[in-house]
Amino acid sequence: MQNAFRSAVQQSLCKISETHLDSIETAAEKLLATLPAAYSIYHPLLLIPSTILERAAWNRLLLGYVIPDQSNNLAHFDLGPFFVQVAEATSTTHVAINSPIPTHNEPHAPDTDSSQVPFNAAADITSTNILRSPTNLIPLHGDFGPPLPSFPNHIPSENDFEKAFWVSTTQNGIKQTWAPRYTMFSKGNVTEKARLLTLPSVQNLQHKPWTALDLFSGIGYFAFSYARAGAARVLCWDLNPWSTEGLRRGAVRNGWELTCQVSCLLRVERSSDAED
Template sequence: MSRPQKKKEKPGNPVLSAIGNWLDSLPSSILESVYLSYLRGDLDHEGGAAYIRQQLLDRAPKRWVVYEPMVLLPSGSFTSAPWPALLSILSPSQKDALWAEILHQLSPTTKGASKPTHLAVNEGIPLQISSQREGVSHQQENILRSPSGLKPLFGSFGPCNPPSPPSQTDFDAALWVSTKQNGIIQTWAPLHIMFSRGNVKEKARLLNTPAFKPSCGKEKFAVDLYAGIGYFAFSYARLGLRVLCWELNPWSVEGLRRGAELNGWEVRVIDPSKEERQSNDEELLAREVLAEEKAQILVFLESNVHAAARIRRLREKCGLDIVHVNCGFLPTSALVWKDAWDMVRDNESEGGWLHLHENVGESDIETRRMEVQGLVSRWGEEGIEKRRRGAVEHVEKVKTFAPGVWHCVFDVRVTDE
């Protein structure tokens, strides 16, 4: 079989250009071997190495996203035949040459100050993960939203299985990447935590809705009960609010801390399991937290089941004016809705907003809105000393979660009756 002549790739796609260049650098015998394997003995088919080259290009990834300094390819990249057959017979150096060429071709397209140095394939966030108890495998909810399917291709991402809980040394050994949305920087370790690009619309809405902006006067607070790496907490900070955050995943908390500092916000991470043992006085801890005048963002490294009680004690000691509570967890954040209501209901003066996230079938959105309205109406009647009125003023359809299913946010306005 003769070596095929180089075919000019379609302009405008640097990934395909990189793959084409790399394929042309391989010995023709490699493509011919894959050709014979791919056809499984169908020697009547003509084309040889040129045919298999085109098959590889047709089934190559054509999209990407850059999170400095990493390039992320879409899920399923290089898994369609004949890619597995080709990759299985290559040496590590030959595969590295492919990944390096992709990064090289993408360098002129990146807008950041640094060239991309790492390459990975995004395999999504599993809703459940396997765990071992007494030698038996169990499936459990992936509460920490760990990206267990991320597939690093090129560059060091740090240790794959650091100890739990991780130490600062573990954090420093990991690769941290970043992006900017709505002028706000966010950073995370892609081997250990997720990033959801689709939240950009909701972040912008929080920043740009006039009714959401706090009034002048007494210091105002927002509460984020599922803070993650600061998706929505940073929007509240940009509005000038102090933010109380709850987050269970230490990798997310570290990302939030780093991101806050990159944006110029003072942040304090509070690990109650450590600090309370030292002070042996939770009320003292509460006073110390609110005395940190420069700390615009306060992050509790613990489950949000403790949030309601902690906020009650904080309010008793120092007073809190909470004007936003964000409940940003999918498929539903309903477990904390009543706690969120109580946090705003107990304000001494004005009310505020609840942002209740849930996945809802498109045909069920109006029904669910009425159900949420029924909940807050009933809660508003339960107050003894102070009654509040709750109204679902808007339902925001953020993005599709699955065919016919929307990630919705129910905006509940809480006011005096």
């Protein structure tokens, strides 16, 4: 049985003219034959794996669309109608290429208009990506929210949160919420999340109040499992404001009461003329 993504692409290839396909030396049949089978849907988002850019035909087609100024002079072609139909056929509203989380943030060139950069804005200076920000996400269709510098160069406001695009999924009966342009999500730890629900050490505490502490809690990957397992209180801490906002929204969706306290840890340096 053909998967939903492949079926959607097959239905939508008619939106790309043969003239354009000829200009990049490919054809609809070649695109369909080299389409990755894997994909993920976190409603209302369709995520395409980054391996699609390793397929020559798709690489030529997509690079001319998402980054025409860096596409080796490939002709730019508006693939908007194509992705609109792909989104409709998969019952989604947004489409993006999901790439591995980079280990470092890379700055934009000084003369680059960040509003035209398809990738999520990175830090103003090259630095270790300690927040595990998905700066290599490539939006293809839909409004994912404005490009923003990474924390701590920019502390997101309530207005930033409202303008962002949020998605959700349910694992082990627990709802999780995040903004894919600013926050990572790993579906691979679903087994570990389930294991936490039945840990003997957790089961032995069912008859008395107990507290769980989750450092670097993210959007609630494991904190929510402890809450579902019966913890009277779960204390969470994280560096990434986008993750804590996702955790807050997820807790609300799960029907849990919560108290949020946001604080910034700043390094205080003594001036050179300060007394010892």
